[in-house]
Amino acid sequence: MTTTLPTTTTTERFLREFEVLKFQLQEQNPDWVFKIRNEAIQNFKQLGIPTRKNELWKYTSLEKIVAQEYSHNGVCNRTIQTHPLPWERDGVRAIQYLESIHIVTYNGNYVASLSSTDQLPKSAIVCGFSKACENHAELLQKYFSKIASFEKDAVLALNTAFVQNGLFIYIPKNVSIEKPIHIQNIVDNKEGVYYFQRNIVVLDARAQANIIETYHSSSPGIWSEVNEISVAQEAQLTYHKLQNDLPLLKQITHTTISQAQKSFVHTGTYTMNAQWVRNNLHFLLEGEHTETHLNGLYLTKGNEFVDNHSLVDHKMPNCYSNELYKGIMNDQSTAVFNGKVFVHKDAQKTNAYQSNKNIVLTDEAKIYTKPELEIYADDVKCSHGATTGQLDQEALFYLRARGISEENARALLLKAFMGDVLNTIKLDALKKHLEELINKL
Amino acid sequence: MTETKDIIEEVTNSEYKYGFVTNIESDNAPKGLSEDIVRFISAKKNEPEWMLEYRLKAFRHWLKMTEPKWAHVNYPTPQFQDIIYYAAPKQKKELQSLDEVDPELLKTFEKLGISLEEQKRLSGVAVDIVMDSVSVKTTFKEKLAELGIIFCSFSEAVKEHPELVKQYMGSVVPYTDNFYAALNAAVFSDGSFCYIPKGVRCPMELSTYFRINEANTGQFERTLLIADEGSYVSYLEGCTAPMRDENQLHAAVVELVAHKNAEIKYSTVQNWYPGDKNGKGGIYNFVTKRGICLAEYSKISWTQVETGSAITWKYPSVILKGHHSVGEFYSVAVTNNFQQADTGTKMIHLGKNTRSTIISKGISAGKSNNSYRGLVKINKKAENSRNFSQCDSLLLGDKCGAHTFPYIEVENKSAIVEHEATTSKVSEDQIFYCNQRGIGTEEAVALIVNGYCKEVLKQLPMEFAVEAQKLLAVSLEGSVG
Numbered sequence: 059m060t061t062t063l064p065t066t067t068t069t070e071r072f073l074r075e076f077e078v079l080k081f082q083l084q085e086q087n088p089d090w091v092f093k094i095r096n097e098a099i100q101n102f103k104q105l106g107i108p109t110r111k112n113e114l115w116k117y118t119s120l121e122k123i124v125a126q127e128y129s130h131n132g133v134c135n136r137t138i139q140t141h142p143l144p145w146e147r148d149g150v151r152a153i154q155y156l157e158s159i160h161i162v163t164y165n166g167n168y169v170a171s172l173s174s175t176d177q178l179p180k181s182a183i184v185c186g187f188s189k190a191c192e193n194h195a196e197l198l199q200k201y202f203s204k205i206a207s208f209e210k211d212a213v214l215a216l217n218t219a220f221v222q223n224g225l226f227i228y229i230p231k232n233v234s235i236e237k238p239i240h241i242q243n244i245v246d247n248k249e250g251v252y253y254f255q256r257n258i259v260v261l262d263a264r265a266q267a268n269i270i271e272t273y274h275s276s277s278p279g280i281w282s283e284v285n286e287i288s289v290a291q292e293a294q295l296t297y298h299k300l301q302n303d304l305p306l307l308k309q310i311t312h313t314t315i316s317q318a319q320k321s322f323v324h325t326g327t328y329t330m331n332a333q334w335v336r337n338n339l340h341f342l343l344e345g346e347h348t349e350t351h352l353n354g355l356y357l358t359k360g361n362e363f364v365d366n367h368s369l370v371d372h373k374m375p376n377c378y379s380n381e382l383y384k385g386i387m388n389d390q391s392t393a394v395f396n397g398k399v400f401v402h403k404d405a406q407k408t409n410a411y412q413s414n415k416n417i418v419l420t421d422e423a424k425i426y427t428k429p430e431l432e433i434y435a436d437d438v439k440c441s442h443g444a445t446t447g448q449l450d451q452e453a454l455f456y457l458r459a460r461g462i463s464e465e466n467a468r469a470l471l472l473k474a475f476m477g478d479v480l481n482t483i484k485l486d487a488l489k490k491h492l493e494e495l496i497n498k499l
Numbered sequence: 500m501t502e503t504k505d506i507i508e509e510v511t512n513s514e515y516k517y518g519f520v521t522n523i524e525s526d527n528a529p530k531g532l533s534e535d536i537v538r539f540i541s542a543k544k545n546e547p548e549w550m551l552e553y554r555l556k557a558f559r560h561w562l563k564m565t566e567p568k569w570a571h572v573n574y575p576t577p578q579f580q581d582i583i584y585y586a587a588p589k590q591k592k593e594l595q596s597l598d599e600v601d602p603e604l605l606k607t608f609e610k611l612g613i614s615l616e617e618q619k620r621l622s623g624v625a626v627d628i629v630m631d632s633v634s635v636k637t638t639f640k641e642k643l644a645e646l647g648i649i650f651c652s653f654s655e656a657v658k659e660h661p662e663l664v665k666q667y668m669g670s671v672v673p674y675t676d677n678f679y680a681a682l683n684a685a686v687f688s689d690g691s692f693c694y695i696p697k698g699v700r701c702p703m704e705l706s707t708y709f710r711i712n713e714a715n716t717g718q719f720e721r722t723l724l725i726a727d728e729g730s731y732v733s734y735l736e737g738c739t740a741p742m743r744d745e746n747q748l749h750a751a752v753v754e755l756v757a758h759k760n761a762e763i764k765y766s767t768v769q770n771w772y773p774g775d776k777n778g779k780g781g782i783y784n785f786v787t788k789r790g791i792c793l794a795e796y797s798k799i800s801w802t803q804v805e806t807g808s809a810i811t812w813k814y815p816s817v818i819l820k821g822h823h824s825v826g827e828f829y830s831v832a833v834t835n836n837f838q839q840a841d842t843g844t845k846m847i848h849l850g851k852n853t854r855s856t857i858i859s860k861g862i863s864a865g866k867s868n869n870s871y872r873g874l875v876k877i878n879k880k881a882e883n884s885r886n887f888s889q890c891d892s893l894l895l896g897d898k899c900g901a902h903t904f905p906y907i908e909v910e911n912k913s914a915i916v917e918h919e920a921t922t923s924k925v926s927e928d929q930i931f932y933c934n935q936r937g938i939g940t941e942e943a944v945a946l947i948v949n950g951y952c953k954e955v956l957k958q959l960p961m962e963f964a965v966e967a968q969k970l971l972a973v974s975l976e977g978s979v980g
């Protein structure tokens with residue numbers, strides 16, 4: 059039958075691949091997981107790969123990206139070269155001076171031998187996705203595909219159908235992890251591969267954690283990552299994502315964070331030296347009196363493309379959210395920002411702020427920004443702002459008049475521009491690391 | 500607090516005051532749309548062959564298009580085959596003075612509080628009335644003719660100034676632009692045409708009073724306004740419509756062309772029937788309005804007060820092609836009951852040193868939804884261009900919605916683009932402050948809403964500002980005026 063089709067679309071290709079992998083996937087995980095996979099692929103079949111006619115993909119040609127045929131990353135592929143460590147070999151260093159609990163994934167697989175999870179309290183859980191499906195099924199069933207619904211999202215559906223790897227992190231009640239948890243994702247595969255990752259992070263009531271995620275890859279391929287994060291009442295989470303070392307690997311990430319009452323979440327998304335990135339960040343505010351901070355920094359150059367989509371869904375009253383994204387575009391690069399604040403009918407006394415500021419350095423660089431407000435409650439304070447411009451000529455003149463070279467003056471002003479975002483980072487080592495990376499650009 | 504609620508309820512419950520039907524015999528086309536109907540309309544209007552060709556081209560293109568669904572509005576799809584596409588009052592002979600106008604018609608305008616005599620005498624406004632699609636009366640035409648200004652109905656322009664119509668019609672809004680623009684190009688009934696020659700400053704405000712009268716007739720107006728080098732014109736457009744149960748479709752096209760150093764100021768007050776308090780009936784207002792600043796130092800300014808229509812879907816835009824050209828957009832949109840408005844603007848910066856300003860004020864009450872949707876695009880070659888946008892929303896009541904969807908696309912490093920938006924309600928503090936000083940809650944809300952809209956209202960010409968305030972008052976009855 060397939061031979062009669064003149065051209066197969068990418069959607070059809072994925073459906074066919076699912077048929078091929080079906081039995082392997084069925085073997086791997088318990089039945090309840092496979093059931094969800096099946097639902098997801100059915101859903102994907104209906105939705106199809108989004109085109110640019112889809113409002114959420116207006117500026118981002120996903121079709122073109124996934125048109126590239128790669129093999130799928132199998133879970134059986136567990137052979138790891140541990141010497142020398144991949145990041146040592148590539149000269150990619152971990153974050154200096156950061157005393158952290160390491161969690162390492164290699165080509166998507168969790169590597170216990172390279173991780174230092176022994177520093178975690180016994181009651182906490184860290185394991186790979188497949189293992190969690192078997193050992194912590196009861197717990198996982200509450201969260202897997204429950205926080206992020208694939209019903210209307212083809213990319214999520216696709217990830218859910220094919221997901222093979224990822225992490226499960228569970229921090230129990232009243233446990234506070236002092237040291238930051240550093241997840242290092244290392245991809246080292248000369249062939250291009252589709253990586254379908256699913257990270258599930260659960261903070262139970264009054265738990266506390268700081269998570270930093272970094273990527274190191276010089277290999278081609280596509281990394282589809284879905285993070286489902288549940289923050290229970292009065293729990294506190296900071297979550298930093300550093301998309302730095304991705305010259306060839308294209309990333310499509312989706313993060314949904316569900317917040318219960320009085321919880322606190324701070325996220326930071328820092329993108330630089332990344333070829334093609336699309337980030338979806340959704341906050342579901344399910345309880346009252348929550349506090350949410352979303353910060354982002356994107357620095358693009360060459361032909362790089364970075365797209366940040368965020369949604370803050372104010373479902374309950376008395377919540378506070380604050381979003382700040384800043385970007386600097388150089389060369390022929392393109393950046394997209396789309397932020398949405400949605401205030402439901404009953405979410406009175408909502409306080410929501412959103413700000414997106416951009417500097418375009420060349421005439422070839424492009425920025426498409428769309429900050430949205432959708433409000434159905436009347437007793438709210440919501441505002442947003444977006445600016446695009448260049449370096450202030452007067453400020454530049456001021457510095458030059460004081461004997462600072464143009465190059466240095468520019469660097470100084472750009473640094474000050476980014477300072478707003480960097481200064482919100484409470485982990486000094488991470489802040490320093492980011493500053494160093496920026497200096498190298 | 501209860502008092503505020505009362506007022507809000509009053510606002511929500513107020514009925515549309517201008518609902519009445521004038522009994523004038525109509526010369527209607529049969530229901531439905533086909534090539535024959537397009538030919539019928541064209542023949543009825545004694546149009547030349549090229550005009551018919553244009554209509555047919557647009558119609559054939561329209562058949563290939565599908566209705567747009569992206570706007571933040573919900574409504575049943577209009578049944579395009581159930582609409583009467585042509586209705587003209589049976590008044591065929593040329594009129595020289597007001598005495599010859601059908602007295603029924605004059606009464607209609609009197610009920611609206613805009614009697615022609617008064618306008619003629621007091622404000623010096625030349626009124627080109629469009630009542631059910633055909634221009635009935637054009638005043639001050641002779642006076643304008645002295646200056647070389649052409650101000651007439653569209654069909655007259657087709658006959659008398661074909662070269663101008665041929666040159667400019669569809670140059671800003673081509674029939675391929677969108678679904679409703681194509682529909683309009685195929686079946687447009689009439690509209691206004693205006694040409695201001697080189698270096699002429701139009702001495703009076705030009706005005707058209709639109710009014711939908713016949714049941715079941717969609718109105719397809721077409722306005723074309725050309726300001727030649729160094730000229731200036733201020734154009735007013737305002738509308739009310741009688742109460743109806745079926746939804747009526749209105750798909751107008753407005754094209755503005757500003758040449759070098761020319762300035763066009765286009766003001767609209769729109770108060771079509773918004774439907775009753777259960778959301779039944781009301782006008783569908785799907786309008787394509789666009790202006791182009793063709794050459795250096797030209798300026799186009801849109802001002803609109805939108806209070807009516809069940810559904811408004813309207814984005815007056817400016818293409819800033821000439822260097823140093825300026826685009827402005829000032830808008831107040833009020834929605835009540837079940838009204839839905841998705842309105843905003845597009846500022847397309849193509850030329851160097853172009854500037855644009857967007858001030859949008861939305862007020863939602865009842866169960867209505869009010870959206871701002873705007874695009875600011877800075878093209879690669881639009882050096883040193885500048886945009887400032889401000890979109891504020893005011894919510895009266897807890898069942899309404901206010902939304903903002905700004906699109907900002909920047910492709911030039913020297914451009915400066917700013918956008919800010921706020922959403923809030925009339926604060927209790929403000930009302931308390933007024934109450935304390937002996938101002939009743941009702942007046943206080945009026946005061947606050949008036950102050951909130953002032954930035955836009957002050958852009959309206961004097962004659963119009965009064966009317967705009969009246970219409971605001973009707974829309975938010977009990978709290979304003």
